[in-house]
Structure formats: structure tokens, C-alpha cells
Amino acid sequence: MPHKKGKKSNKNTQSNNNKSKQNNLSIGESSKKSRDTAKNGNNYNSDKKLREKKLQALVGDYLDPLDISLDEYDSPFRIKAEDFLIPKNKLPKPVLSSSKEASFNNDKTKEKNKTRERDTKSLSKPDNKKVQSSPTSTATNVAETSGDSEALGSVKNSNKKHVEAAKLSRGAKNVNKQPVSKFSEDIGSETSKTLDVTKESNSASSMIKNNKLAASKSTNDATSNNRSETSKNLGDSTNTNNTEVSESVSANNNNNIREDTSSPPVKPSKSKEKAKKIETDEYTLENEETLTQLINIDDDRFKNSEGYDELLTNTLEEGKYVFPSNPEIKKEQMIAPDLQIVQQRIADAVRVLDDFKELGNQDRERTEYVDRLVKDIATYYGYSEFLAEKLFHLFPVSEALDFFEANEVPRPVTIRTNTLRTQRRDLAQKLIDQGVTLEPIEQWSKVGLTIFSSDKPLGATPEYLAGDYMIQSAASLLSVMALAPQKNEKILDMAAAPGGKSTYIAALMNNTGQIFSNDTNKERTKALTANIHRMGVKNTVVSNFDGREYPKVMNGFDRVLLDAPCSGTGIISKDALVKIKTDKDFMQLSQLQSQLIISAIDSVDAKSSTGGYIVYSTCSVTVEENEAVVNYALNKRPNVKLVPTEIDFGVEGFTKFCGKIFHSSMNLTKRFYPHMHNVDGFFVAKFKKFSNTIPKVEVDNEKSKGIQHQDILLEERNTAEMKMKCSKTKV
Numbered sequence: 001m002p003h004k005k006g007k008k009s010n011k012n013t014q015s016n017n018n019k020s021k022q023n024n025l026s027i028g029e030s031s032k033k034s035r036d037t038a039k040n041g042n043n044y045n046s047d048k049k050l051r052e053k054k055l056q057a058l059v060g061d062y063l064d065p066l067d068i069s070l071d072e073y074d075s076p077f078r079i080k081a082e083d084f085l086i087p088k089n090k091l092p093k094p095v096l097s098s099s100k101e102a103s104f105n106n107d108k109t110k111e112k113n114k115t116r117e118r119d120t121k122s123l124s125k126p127d128n129k130k131v132q133s134s135p136t137s138t139a140t141n142v143a144e145t146s147g148d149s150e151a152l153g154s155v156k157n158s159n160k161k162h163v164e165a166a167k168l169s170r171g172a173k174n175v176n177k178q179p180v181s182k183f184s185e186d187i188g189s190e191t192s193k194t195l196d197v198t199k200e201s202n203s204a205s206s207m208i209k210n211n212k213l214a215a216s217k218s219t220n221d222a223t224s225n226n227r228s229e230t231s232k233n234l235g236d237s238t239n240t241n242n243t244e245v246s247e248s249v250s251a252n253n254n255n256n257i258r259e260d261t262s263s264p265p266v267k268p269s270k271s272k273e274k275a276k277k278i279e280t281d282e283y284t285l286e287n288e289e290t291l292t293q294l295i296n297i298d299d300d301r302f303k304n305s306e307g308y309d310e311l312l313t314n315t316l317e318e319g320k321y322v323f324p325s326n327p328e329i330k331k332e333q334m335i336a337p338d339l340q341i342v343q344q345r346i347a348d349a350v351r352v353l354d355d356f357k358e359l360g361n362q363d364r365e366r367t368e369y370v371d372r373l374v375k376d377i378a379t380y381y382g383y384s385e386f387l388a389e390k391l392f393h394l395f396p397v398s399e400a401l402d403f404f405e406a407n408e409v410p411r412p413v414t415i416r417t418n419t420l421r422t423q424r425r426d427l428a429q430k431l432i433d434q435g436v437t438l439e440p441i442e443q444w445s446k447v448g449l450t451i452f453s454s455d456k457p458l459g460a461t462p463e464y465l466a467g468d469y470m471i472q473s474a475a476s477l478l479s480v481m482a483l484a485p486q487k488n489e490k491i492l493d494m495a496a497a498p499g500g501k502s503t504y505i506a507a508l509m510n511n512t513g514q515i516f517s518n519d520t521n522k523e524r525t526k527a528l529t530a531n532i533h534r535m536g537v538k539n540t541v542v543s544n545f546d547g548r549e550y551p552k553v554m555n556g557f558d559r560v561l562l563d564a565p566c567s568g569t570g571i572i573s574k575d576a577l578v579k580i581k582t583d584k585d586f587m588q589l590s591q592l593q594s595q596l597i598i599s600a601i602d603s604v605d606a607k608s609s610t611g612g613y614i615v616y617s618t619c620s621v622t623v624e625e626n627e628a629v630v631n632y633a634l635n636k637r638p639n640v641k642l643v644p645t646e647i648d649f650g651v652e653g654f655t656k657f658c659g660k661i662f663h664s665s666m667n668l669t670k671r672f673y674p675h676m677h678n679v680d681g682f683f684v685a686k687f688k689k690f691s692n693t694i695p696k697v698e699v700d701n702e703k704s705k706g707i708q709h710q711d712i713l714l715e716e717r718n719t720a721e722m723k724m725k726c727s728k729t730k731v
């Protein structure tokens with residue numbers, strides 16, 4: 001029997017099943033969970049365990065019972081592959097609700113802003129003309145003043161419809177599943193039925209679109225306890241809020257208020273005056289008390305305050321990005337922020353940064369905008385500011401947003417055919433017969449299948465139990481393809497559990513030669529062994545050493561794969577806890593990775609007649625876990641050089657980053673991104689060892705060899721400095 005991961009997963013099977021049902025959730029709900037997760041996670045003062053407990057309660061304890069090859073390292077919870085699958089008959093119908101899409105789309109934003117401005121003004125200042133301008137509120141007035149309960153009912157129904165529509169739009173988030181196409185006869189042909197890159201990227205962008213929809217919905221959800229109904233239901237608010245206004249106004253004025261244009265101006269209350277003052281003043285200790293009072297005033301009073309009016313008007317004004325004042329920021333830090341406002345600020349900031357010369361405020365530096373944007377991204381998507389900033393600087397501004405959005409959407413579930421047992425065509429047919437809908441993975445793989453839906457869990461089909469396939473992310477195939485193992489070679493998989501890559505290597509070698517599958521975690525080697533048995537692998541020895549010690553245990557390998565333990569920033573859609581990883585986590589991992597890569601190099605025989613290769617991979621996208629580690633290896637072991645991975649998609653690794661320069665051959669490494677390639681974030685580097693002697697060169701000579709690893713780490717540690725540098729780099 002395959003290994004079950006830990007007691008916890010056994011104990012929780014029942015509750016996991018229940019959660020799993022809940023987890024046939026819409027993307028928006030899942031997005032919301034991760035945002036909620038993060039909201040809690042941002043509170044770093046609380047105890048870590050308590051935080052994790054809270055997160056688990058929110059996200060669910062989805063331990064994978066079979067410890068299948070999801071590439072997480074020490075992830076405290078996992079989302080089961082089957083949880084992503086929606087049974088065919090339950091696939092949601094697409095809902096056309098573009099008007100409710102989140103407002104990262106600028107055109108829609110403009111339209112929305114106009115509506116919001118109208119709503120906001122009519123809400124905060126009971127201007128009768130404004131009230132008149134809303135057909136719904138007019139109808140309500142008429143209904144109320146004339147006692148026409150039927151008309152009133154119909155108005156309320158129409159509001160209800162908006163609520164229903166909003167609910168429906170939640171359903172639309174599930175539509176990220178691509179259109180299901182049945183596997184056809186010509187499945188063996190790599191060219192015929194495979195998705196081409198364009199199609200795939202379209203589907204990726206449609207996912208992002210759907211997710212924006214989800215984000216919009218989640219924002220609505222998240223704001224429900226927030227300061228106002230207006231911002232809660234901005235998409236539906238025209239009617240609802242104006243109805244509220246006109247209802248309250250008509251309660252005050254028994255006669256037809258629309259005729260009354262001469263009402264005296266309402267004198268602001270004391271608290272309103274305070275509110276206005278605090279909105280405009282800088283935050284000081286003296287006004288802290290007042291600020292606290294302001295925060296504590298109830299929603300109605302707050303939403304009627306001029307400060308709130310000003311805040312909304314500022315935030316929503318078309319084409320203009322207005323920095324939140326210090327009190328606003330302070331307030332956002334102290335109470336749950338209004339995510340709708342944060343979302344709008346993000347969209348506005350991206351627009352301004354895209355055309356800073358034209359749209360930027362001349363009194364502000366670009367770095368100030370970037371700084372605010374990163375903070376807002378951290379709040380909105382639930383990252384620590386530290387990590388949001390680290391990830392943000394990997395991309396141009398608007399692409400960064402695509403990356404964060406893509407992390408809210410699960411990647412397609414994929415499996416790898418075990419060619420030791422079967423062929424892809426036969427496996428596909430058997431699964432189709434059981435109601436699975438699938439398609440071959442893209443052209444670059446001959447063994448992968450993308451699964452769209454399945455009536456039963458993919459880890460419980462007879463084919464799975466017979467070892468016909470491995471549930472494995474598409475990205476994880478890439479490092480084995482780069483390794484390109486040959487028959488009869490001696491190969492080391494240095495960090496191998498639970499065996500997704502080891503068993504693929506065995507299949508490519510057709511069970512010839514020898515594979516040493518090693519992992520330092522004894523528990524995980526049980527899953528590794530189980531998978532090796534299940535998949536019919538016969539050329540593999542499982543070992544349990546710290547990889548750093550391996551050259552002392554054994555060396556002379558033709559090839560070594562180091563699929564290193566990493567932070568998992570490439571698999572955030574699977575593991576929301578990555579969002580709150582700390583500086584210390586990254587420092588420790590980077591150090592371990594650097595030590596492991598040196599061991600991997602030292603384990604290879606440069607004189608191998610067929611090989612002499614080392615492949616380094618991670619499911620992370622941070623520079624210090626990838627290029628910095630590779631650069632360190634090149635400096636410490638000048639007897640290796642980088643060679644092409646032979647993977648013909650992905651983007652080149654960084655040759656410079658935030659003012660630092662890496663070895664010029666770093667462009668031979670490959671990066672893969674969720675928003676670009678619709679695979680987990682992944683990094684692959686391939687080295688060729690050309691000598692078993694380590695040449696004596698000045699490894700510390702920064703000029704000739706690029707920067708030293710430690711320098712980068714020190715640099716990265718200084719986030720303020722990095723921020724400055726990176727902000728400049730991105731201009």
C-alpha cells in the first residue's frame with residue numbers, strides 16, 4: 001500500500017472528505033481564503049503555531065493521503081489533486097457578468113468609477129438632484145410616498161436580482177477549467193491534439209480574467225464587515241445605496257422630497273469635524289486618541305462623515321491616483337482594510353507607473369508609488385510585505401500583477417504516464433472509459449496528460465494503484481527532461497522524495513543502469529519507496545543521507561539531479577503558507593541549496609563517457625534560491641560550466657538583478673512562470689563538469705567572476721536598500 005502521510009492525515013480523513021467537498025470551491029472562495037489567510041498571517045506578532053492553526057482552519061488541512069508528487073517541501077498542508085477537479089456534470093455554466101469583473105481592466109474601471117462617484121456623492125450628501133437621477137431610488141420614493149407596496153416590492157426584487165447576480169458571478173470563478181475535449185484517436189501524435197502555446201497562454205489569461213472576477217467577488221465578501229454597504233456592493237450599489245438614501249430621506253420628509261431643493265445644509269457633527277481633520281492632518285501621537293475614536297465609530301456614522309466621502313472620492317477619481325493619508329494608512333493597519341479600495345488603488349498605481357511621466361504626481365518619487373503599490377499588493381493578496389516586495393521586483397509592474405493574480409488560481413492537474421507499465425494512448429483510453437476528461441499536455445511532453453475532470457479521485461483509480469501514472473505537476477517533468485538520463489548510466493537523485501522525478505528517470509532509462517534515490521527525510525523516503533514499488537521501478541536504491549554528505553558516501557555518477565528543497569514561491573497556488581515565509585526562511589534555504597549544489601557537483605565524474613551533467617531545479621522563483629545559488633556554484637567550482645537545458649520554452653535566467661551582475665552564461669538557465677506558461681513557477685539550470693580537479697582560481701575575485709553569493713545574501717537582507725535599487729531598476 002502506498003504510504004499514508006502521517007497520523008494527522010489518517011485522523012482527519014473524514015473531515016478532509018468534508019472539507020474536500022467544500023473545496024470543490026469556486027476560485028474566488030479559494031482566493032478569499034488565501035487573502036483571509038494572509039490577513040491573519042500579516043499579524044507577525046502572534047505565535048507561529050497559532051497562526052498556522054488559524055490558517056489551517058481557514059484553508060483546510062488538505063494532507064495528501066498518498067503523498068503524491070506535488071513538489072512542496074515540508075508543506076504543512078496540501079491541497080489534494082482531486083479537490084481541484086469538478087465532476088463533469090457539476091461543471092459550472094459560464095456566467096456573462098463582465099460588468100462585475102474586478103477593475104484591473106482600465107476601461108471598465110473608468111466606467112465603474114463614474115458610477116461610484118455618482119453613488120458616493122449621492123450617498124454622502126443627500127443632494128436631491130442626485131437622488132432623482134437614480135431610477136431605482138426614484139421608484140422607491142414613489143412607491144413609498146404613494147404607498148404602492150407592489151412597486152416597492154419590485155424595486156426590492158430588482159435589488160435582490162443584483163444580489164443573485166453577484167452570487168452567480170461567484171459561480172463563474174469555477175470556469176477556469178478549460179473547455180473539456182475528449183481524448184481522440186490520434187492521441188499518440190504529439191502535434192495533432194496538443195494545445196499549442198498560444199492556446200495555452202490564452203487559457204492562462206482567461207484564468208486570470210476569471211480570477212479577477214473572483215477577486216472582485218472576494219473583495220465584496222471581505223468588505224462585508226467593513227465600513228459601508230456602498231463599498232461592499234459597488235457592483236450592485238447603484239440601486240441598493242440610492243434606495244437606502246432615498247428611503248431614509250423620505251422618512252425624514254413625508255412629502256415628495258424631489259421637489260425640495262432648498263433644504264438647509266446639514267451642519268457636520270463634532271465627530272464628522274474630527275473625522276475631516278484627521279483625514280487631512282498628518283498622523284501624530286496627539287491625535288492618536290481621536291483616530292482611535294474615529295476607527296471605533298460605527299459604520300453609519302463613518303460613512304456619513306465627510307472624511308469618508310473624501311476618501312472614496314480621492315480613491316475613485318478617474319485617472320488620478322491620490323495617496324492615502326497617514327491616518328488612512330494607520331486605520332487600514334488597525335482594522336481590516338476595505339479591499340475594494342485597496343484593489344482600486346492597485347489598479348490606479350499600475351496605470352500611473354506604466355506612464356509615470358504623464359500621470360505621476362511631480363511632487364512624488366516613482367519609488368513612493370512603488371512602495372505603496374507593494375504594500376497594497378501584500379494586503380490584497382495576503383503576502384508578507386517582505387515577500388510581496390521580493391516577488392514584485394522580478395517583473396515589470398503590470399506583469400507583476402499578473403503573477404500575483406495567477407498565484408490565486410490552481411494550475412491544471414496533470415499526470416505522467418509511466419512508460420514502464422503502459423503507453424499514454426492506452427492510459428488515456430482507460431481513464432476516459434471511467435469518465436475522466438483529459439488532453440495531452442503540451443507538445444513538449446510525450447507522457448503528460450492534463451486532467452479536466454474526473455468522477456473519482458485520481459489517486460484511487462485502478463490505474464493509479466497499478467502504477468500506470470504519477471500525479472505530477474507539468475513543471476516537475478522539466479528538470480528530468482533537462483537531465484536527459486541515458487540507458488545504463490549511474491544516476492543520483494539527491495533530494496528525491498516522494499519520487500516523481502526518480503521514477504521518471506527510471507522510465508526514461510527503461511529500468512537499466514542504477515539510480516540512487518536519496519532523501520534526508522526518513523518519513524518521506526517511505527513514500528519514495530512506495531512509489532518506486534507501485535511504478536514497477538527495478539533499478540533504484542533508496543538512501544537516507546544528508547545530501548551534503550553524499551560525496552563522502554559515494555561519487556562517480558554520470559549525472560546528478562538536485563531538485564532542491566525550496567521556499568515554494570512557484571507553487572503558491574497550492575500552498576498559501578508560502579505567502580508568509582520570512583527573510584530567515586529564505587536565508588536558510590539559500591545556504592542549504594548552496595551547500596547541496598556543491599555536493600551534487602562533487603558527486604559527478606567529469607570523465608563519464610556519456611554524461612558528466614548536473615541539473616539543479618527548484619519550484620521557487622526567487623533569485624537568491626536560483627541564479628544566486630548557481631552563481632555561487634560557478635564561483636566555487638570553476639570546473640563546471642552552464643550548458644543549455646534543451647527545453648525550448650520558458651524565459652532566460654537573470655544575468656543581472658537589482659544592480660547585481662551574475663555570470664554571463666546565466667542566460668542558459670530557464671525560468672517558468674504560472675502567469676506565462678500556466679505551469680508552477682520553476683527554475684532549471686544544467687551544468688557540465690569538465691574536470692575532476694577544482695582549478696585554483698581567485699574565487700573571491702568579484703570583478704572576474706561576478707558577485708559572491710554572500711554579497712547577494714547580505715544585499716537581499718537589506719530590504720530597504722534593495723527596494724531603492726529595484727525601484728530604480730524598474731524605471
Ligand SMILES: C[S@@+](CC[C@H](N)C(=O)[O-])C[C@H]1O[C@@H](n2cnc3c(N)ncnc32)[C@H](O)[C@@H]1O
Pocket residue numbers: 069071072073074476494495496497498499500501502518519520521524545546547548563564565566
Ligand atoms: C522539492 S522536494 C523533492 C521532490 C522530488 N524530487 C520529487 O520529484 O518527488 C525536496 C526534498 O529535499 C529533501 N531534503 C531537504 N534537505 C535535504 C538534504 N540536506 N539532503 C537531501 N535531501 C534533502 C526534502 O526532504 C524533500 O523531500
